[in-house]
Amino acid sequence: MFRAHHLHDDRLFECYVAERSGETPDPHAAEHLADCVDCSRRYVELSRFMDTLRAEGQAEADAVFTTDRLCAQQQAIDRRIEHVGRPARVISFPGASTARTIASKTARVAPRWVAAAAAAGIFVGAALGTSYEWTRGLSPRSFTRTRPIGSTTARNSSPRTTRPVEAVPTGGSSPADVAADEAFLSDLEVALDRPRTEELRAYDALTPHFKEIKDVR
């Protein structure tokens, strides 16, 4: 019933804070606290609670940070501030080794350009060569046909020992010329398919060839 006239918790706490901070408490609240037993008891409980909290916290921190530890901490601070305000020590830059490193890097870059230029040259050369051959192939007068002399003996002789062929100019692509070309290419294929080792020719004669089997099928 009289609770409404009692001090609220916040005012009670204000009194506690004022007392701790050395400030003058609210006169009305102080007067009430002096007269009211209930509020006085609450105030004592609050003070005890807060004081216990503080004491526990400080005791815990003081148990961890002993005097020795604080001394060590102060020494660490002294060590750390020893270099504050002093100009930083400049370490000489390793010039010789750096120059060498740069030179070696430059030397490593050059072959890449050389390789790239060589590749580009090969590509351009191949392209030009191809286009040149293609242009020559289109012109009828410039076409030349090679024919080996003594092509019948090509089977018996090694390709490396074939006689040089001479270029024979042709007038066009008549059926006779086409047949002769086919025969020449056929002879060339046969000569290349045959074994070139003298000792294996007997086996070669006995063994059926892929082309013969294919023809049988």
Added chain:
Amino acid sequence: MSSDLRTVPGLENARDQQADAPAGRRTPAAPLTEDSKLAVEIRGLMDAGNMDDARDRFGDLVAMHQRRATRIAYQYLRDAAEADEAVQDAFVKVFSHLTSYREAWPFEVWFTRILINGCLDRRKARMRRDRWFVPAETMAMDEAVLGAASTAGPDPERRLLARERRARIAQAIDRLDGRQRTVFTLCHYGDYTPREVSMMTGLNESTVRVHLFRAARKLRGLLGGQP
């Protein structure tokens, strides 16, 4: 993030507040405290290029604030090694920037502000770390130290109960809102007045008092009225 002091009005705002402060508040004309005088003296030595003497005198400044700084840092971080590093970092930072110190601010306020910002940064970093890594055995070294301290007493049971009580308090404080925790830690473990906390955090003094009351009320609720 509400736990970051830098989200509240900054140093300059707080300084403006101080400049416009009513008569009851601390003004630049107020007499300098002993640590502030010492800081001014060290600053003079540094300006004169006498760094060795400045370092010697700074040792006295460290001795003045070391105990309180470690209490605050430990309550923030709950890790002895990290609190130790935070305090060291704060002192080194103060020494590095002492030439920019102005007497308009009490040295203690200036230093504590630097310390708290460092602690908040470390808490953030730890939260990020915990998000990605499995936390190690929590505070094994602290437990060992506290265990060693607890075995020194005559009554092991009471010591054990005290340890459990402290653990409960620490968990309850950790559940406070960021600003409430900051205000509570500074007022309660740093023994600062709400006015000083107001200067440190840039918060209005009445706001500090409200945060403090709410923190106390929440702690009483969490701890069942008894720590």
